[in-house]
Amino acid sequence: MLSFEQELSGYDIKKWADWSLKLFYWSPSFSQIYSELKRLEKHGYVTSRTVMQDDVRGKRVYAITDTGREAVRNWSRTAPVEAPVLKHGVLLRVWLGHLTEPERLHEIVAEHRDNSERRRAEAAVDADAAHGETAWAYPELALKWAERYHAAERDLAEQMLRDLDELAASGRATEPVPLPPDSPSLAPRLPGVPSTE
Amino acid sequence: MLSFEQELSGYDIKKWADWSLKLFYWSPSFSQIYSELKRLEKHGYVTSRTVMQDDVRGKRVYAITDTGREAVRNWSRTAPVEAPVLKHGVLLRVWLGHLTEPERLHEIVAEHRDNSERRRAEAAVDADAAHGETAWAYPELALKWAERYHAAERDLAEQMLRDLDELAASGRATEPVPLPPDSPSLAPRLPGVPSTE
DNA sequence: GGTTGGTATTTCTATTAGAAACACACTGCG
DNA sequence: CGCAGTGTGTTTCTAATAGAAATACCAACC
Known part of the structure; x- marks a missing residue:
């Protein structure tokens, strides 16, 4: 920097x-x-x-x-061209879809889609702010890339919602056994358990 | 798991x-x-x-x-729906484009595009292998998502290449001062310096 | 006058990565 | 046969990184 x-x-x-x-x-x-x-x-x-x-x-x-x-x-x-590192909590929860009711999973992915659209719009604003400044030509390219990236992420979430609906309609979505109302919980932290005794 | x-x-x-x-x-x-x-x-x-x-x-x-x-x-x-974490070394190098010759930057992004296509194809193979197994219905959805994700990453790289060409054509791409042939180098590690003395 | 919020840095602990070491089994090769 | 290489399985050490909190000071606001 x-x-x-x-x-x-x-x-x-x-x-x-x-x-x-x-x-x-x-x-x-x-x-x-x-x-x-x-x-x-x-x-x-x-x-x-x-x-x-x-x-x-x-x-x-x-x-x-x-x-x-x-x-x-x-x-x-x-430097060698290395693979981007991704930690996608929402996708992890889809992968673990057997743990969650289909409706709840749908909600989670829908929220992610909305967040992606919001982030896309934010990147668009920033890209505009950088526009035309020669000193920021490359950062502007990166911002434009980010805008398209978040748009893609939004569309991928939308398609995932359709896939989830289809899975539910086919009857292959395995509904998990309901939880008792006061089940023990992991803190929302991944992938381990809270370090507290 | x-x-x-x-x-x-x-x-x-x-x-x-x-x-x-x-x-x-x-x-x-x-x-x-x-x-x-x-x-x-x-x-x-x-x-x-x-x-x-x-x-x-x-x-x-x-x-x-x-x-x-x-x-x-x-x-x-x-758990709250959190933003995915991304560490995109190639984009970081575009953002720092003023450090690199435009042709070299083009090569780096092109290599990333090719890598993305290869990863897309690999995910497609894995998704096929999971196909139809009810026990793997959700992992299969995640794999299909990965396939589309890598396709999007490939397309974003392709578009970045066009943006880079356009920037070079406009003359706003600032060519860095050439390096002497034996310049000191950071090990290909980011973002710090090697911890060796 | 007190609270909130921003600048600026340090310190502590916990998490995570990465490499290496160790141990054993199996396979292929000269 | 000996032996290098490869895969399974686990532990240990060091370094990198995150995250929260503590510290200070100033300015704005009610």
């Missing part, structure tokens, strides 16, 4: 990542960002200086070095 | 996850699987027994308990 040639603090990076990077990559945690910046500086890939905001408060901003720029450029050009 | 009612060892789970779950979720590591099975057993969600394969060697297989089945069922029905 520093290769865009602006001085950034750890906090700046987190905000920017949440806003932009998040559309096609996970946004790293604060602890990750701050420790990584220190490591990058130790290796000479970035330098830092303290900017005073008033008499008392300062913040540390980082800038990329020539070494760092060449290193990240070299990475981007030569 | 144990809710499919088969006794499985940690090794079985890893193999199955690599084969099937991987299409829409990450496949957990061995260390994660084995420690999680122990924790699940401590909480009473699974039980285990040792199966002797010959006089010397045995393996530990796990089975879900009633408590465990109700817990995972409850999770699947009530």
Whole structure:
């Protein structure tokens, strides 16, 4: 992110990542960002200086070095093309469809479809904001890709709803045994169990 | 995975996850699987027994308990619908397009398009293998979804290639300064630097 | 005057990945 | 026969990453 040639603090990076990077990559945690910046500086890939905001408060901003720029450029050009990593909780629950009543499963997928459409619209707004700025030509391409990606995700959910309906109509959907009203529950966390005793 | 009612060892789970779950979720590591099975057993969600394969060697297989089945069922029905997590290295490199020569970027995206088509075809084969088995009705739906997902990913890559060509034609693609032949390199790891001194 | 919210960073714990080591069985090959 | 390679099955170690909380200070708002 520093290769865009602006001085950034750890906090700046987190905000920017949440806003932009998040559309096609996970946004790293604060602890990750701050420790990584220190490591990058130790290796000479970035330098830092303290900017005073008033008499008392300062913040540390980082800038990329020539070494760092060449290193990240070299990475981007030569790293192997790897498969995207996906963690799709909704699909996991479809895969485990035998656990859920067909109507509830339908609801879950429908909610995902609606969320996808909302995310598509958000990406469209961001892509418009970047439009025309030469400095943001590539980020704009990524945003346009994100817009289409979420549209595809929405359509895939729509098709899944049809598949689920068809399965229910065919009678091959196995209804699970009903739960007692106060069944023990895993916290909504995946894939493990809560670490609490 | 144990809710499919088969006794499985940690090794079985890893193999199955690599084969099937991987299409829409990450496949957990061995260390994660084995420690999680122990924790699940401590909480009473699974039980285990040792199966002797010959006089010397045995393996530990796990089975879900009633408590465990109700817990995972409850999770699947009530967990909030969360956004899928995506880590798309190729898109990250497009976003950082100012670092790479346009021709090289084109190659990277083209390779990703080809990989997506290959993965689509693989999912199609697996979906056929599951076809018709009532016990695998939901996994089959997930596989069909994966097939369409990879087709969409392929098409999005194709469209990205057109966008890249258009950007290059417009002259707004900023060619990076050439690298000296022996530039320092980051290991192909993201987003940090290698931890070696 | 007190609450809320934003900036900015550190620290702690838990989760997860990844590699390696270990042990044994089976197969193919010279 | 010996032996390399491959697959099953599990454990252990280290590193990476997430997530929450704590700390501070300032500004805006009621």
